[in-house]
Amino acid sequence: MTELFPPTRLEALSRLSSFVPRAGRDYATGRNYDLPEKGHPHVSQLSPYLRHRLLTEAEVCEAVLGRYSLSSAEKFIQEVCWRSYWKGWLELRPQIWADYANAVNMLDEDVHVATAEAGQTDIDAFNAWAQELVETGYLHNHARMWFASIWIFTLELPWQAGADFFMRHLLDGDPASNTLSWRWVAGLQTPGKHYIARSSNISKYTEGRHNPEWRLNTQADPLSGPPHPERRALRDPGEVQPGLRTGILLHEDDLSPKFLLEALPDAPVAAAALLSPARRSPGTVSAKILGFVDQAAADTVDRWQDRFGARGPIETSVDKIAEWAVTQGLEQVAAPFAPVGPAGSSLRSLRKRLDAEGITLTEVRRTWDNAAWPHATHGFFRFKKTIPDLVAKLGAETE
Numbered sequence: 001m002t003e004l005f006p007p008t009r010l011e012a013l014s015r016l017s018s019f020v021p022r023a024g025r026d027y028a029t030g031r032n033y034d035l036p037e038k039g040h041p042h043v044s045q046l047s048p049y050l051r052h053r054l055l056t057e058a059e060v061c062e063a064v065l066g067r068y069s070l071s072s073a074e075k076f077i078q079e080v081c082w083r084s085y086w087k088g089w090l091e092l093r094p095q096i097w098a099d100y101a102n103a104v105n106m107l108d109e110d111v112h113v114a115t116a117e118a119g120q121t122d123i124d125a126f127n128a129w130a131q132e133l134v135e136t137g138y139l140h141n142h143a144r145m146w147f148a149s150i151w152i153f154t155l156e157l158p159w160q161a162g163a164d165f166f167m168r169h170l171l172d173g174d175p176a177s178n179t180l181s182w183r184w185v186a187g188l189q190t191p192g193k194h195y196i197a198r199s200s201n202i203s204k205y206t207e208g209r210h211n212p213e214w215r216l217n218t219q220a221d222p223l224s225g226p227p228h229p230e231r232r233a234l235r236d237p238g239e240v241q242p243g244l245r246t247g248i249l250l251h252e253d254d255l256s257p258k259f260l261l262e263a264l265p266d267a268p269v270a271a272a273a274l275l276s277p278a279r280r281s282p283g284t285v286s287a288k289i290l291g292f293v294d295q296a297a298a299d300t301v302d303r304w305q306d307r308f309g310a311r312g313p314i315e316t317s318v319d320k321i322a323e324w325a326v327t328q329g330l331e332q333v334a335a336p337f338a339p340v341g342p343a344g345s346s347l348r349s350l351r352k353r354l355d356a357e358g359i360t361l362t363e364v365r366r367t368w369d370n371a372a373w374p375h376a377t378h379g380f381f382r383f384k385k386t387i388p389d390l391v392a393k394l395g396a397e398t399e
């Protein structure tokens with residue numbers, strides 16, 4: 001599947017430029033159609049690239065707004081901003097991720113979950129989506145909504161098990177977008193409001209490919225859960241200090257290091273990457289995801305080699321990266337900011353190791369994230385009022 005989504009920036013840029021002409025009216029009218037047999041022609045399929053920031057949100061918005069006005073491409077720009085909204089929302093409430101991760105750890109093996117994951121239920125549409133997910137690493141947004149709804153309300157399986165299935169197979173599997181979207185379908189994110197999959201809607205938007213009719217439970221109540229935790233202040237990323245021997249550390253949450261290089265007062269002497277995709281789940285994360293992340297990191301290091309100094313390891317082990325920093329005689333390691341999730345946890349562990357060696361680890365946050373995340377306080381409806389301001393800042397830092 002890595003073949004369907006080659007993990008390079010070149011591929012990401014080429015997809016972006018071929019999608020831009022379709023980001024206006026075509027996207028607004030066609031985006032809800034789930035048409036895998038036609039290659040999902042009405043959506044961008046940029047998510048594996050955006051998730052790992054082989055392409056940034058700002059870059060994608062800038063390309064689209066280079067061709068369309070904000071009002072003509074409003075739907076598409078809003079969808080890109082959903083990604084930033086979810087990230088900000090989770091960053092302000094990291095407990096939600098911790099609770100989800102604990103719940104997944106506590107899940108028992110369940111034959112019904114195994115049957116659903118294998119695509120062997122009596123609902124053909126659901127089975128087809130389970131297979132598409134495993135085979136391609138991608139599902140259309142509408143299919144994700146129907147799948148999650150059927151998982152929770154018709155098959156009555158734990159939502160966390162479904163979210164974990166997605167995290168083990170989606171190339172764009174993202175702690176914020178995935179966890180919060182599953183919670184939204186379940187009725188936990190906007191309490192009392194859940195998403196019920198209906199046959200007529202599935203049939204219309206699959207152009208009659210699927211029609212599960214009586215098999216769906218359309219009468220279920222939303223799930224209930226504890227109130228949202230209190231918001232915390234955004235974590236202070238800190239500042240890179242001048243005059244120190246500095247190494248760059250990449251990770252899979254941000255593989256566009258130009259902004260980081262520009263934030264450094266001095267040129268870096270070395271660069272390495274710490275990758276944590278296997279930590280997306282306590283189960284087995286697909287080889288497609290591991291391969292995508294590994295090759296995407298290698299692509300980034302190759303492209304920036306002449307600005308990076310000595311080439312260091314691309315590693316999954318915190319200990320090995322700590323060793324690299326010591327061997328290189330670093331006084332400071334600078335990394336792109338890692339939000340809540342596996343990469344963030346790995347950087348936390350690394351920080352402890354480096355502190356013990358007297359090496360500072362500083363995360364640098366992008367202009368886009370600084371502008372977007374503080375507004376993710378309530379619902380998307382309120383957040384979206386900040387979109388004109390957000391896109392007005394484009395150009396400050398896109399790549």
Ligand SMILES: Cc1cc2nc3c(=O)[nH]c(=O)nc-3n(C[C@H](O)[C@H](O)[C@H](O)COP(=O)(O)OP(=O)(O)OC[C@H]3O[C@@H](n4cnc5c(N)ncnc54)[C@H](O)[C@@H]3O)c2cc1C
Pocket residue numbers: 031043044045046047048050051079080081082083084086139140141142144145148166170172173174175177178179181182185
């Ligand atoms: C249950 C469920 C789980 C999901 N899990 C993930 C996930 O793990 N990772 C992930 O990136 N998205 C997730 N999504 C959101 C969305 O389905 C995907 O981002 C989108 O389908 C990606 O396909 P695309 O690039 O063709 O999207 P397009 O429609 O072309 O949209 C362009 C970009 O906007 C962003 N975007 C679009 N829709 C959403 C959305 N609803 N929420 C957040 N960002 C969005 C993505 O970055 C996407 O690449 C989930 C949605 C649901 C309902």
